[in-house]
Amino acid sequence: MLTEKDFPVNLPKEYRKCYEELHELLNLISFTLQEVNDKTWRKKLAEMCILILGVQELEKLDMPK
Numbered sequence: 001m002l003t004e005k006d007f008p009v010n011l012p013k014e015y016r017k018c019y020e021e022l023h024e025l026l027n028l029i030s031f032t033l034q035e036v037n038d039k040t041w042r043k044k045l046a047e048m049c050i051l052i053l054g055v056q057e058l059e060k061l062d063m064p065k
Contacts, residue, residue, distance in 0.1 A: 002020050010021060029049055036042040 002016075002023060006017060006023075007016055033042050033046055036045060
């Protein structure tokens with residue numbers, strides 16, 4: 001669990017749970033990537049993570065409200 005000082009100062013309190021979940025997810029991804037010994041594959045996997053997250057965010061923006 002994050003402490004008060006771990007949150008960005010300008011982060012609204014209602015987003016703290018989301019921020020904590022994101023923090024946990026990034027730690028998991030980071031740990032997983034560290035386990036991949038082949039640097040080329042580690043880079044490819046990191047790029048895929050970024051691409052997938054970006055595509056999901058764009059899909060949310062395209063959804064009608």
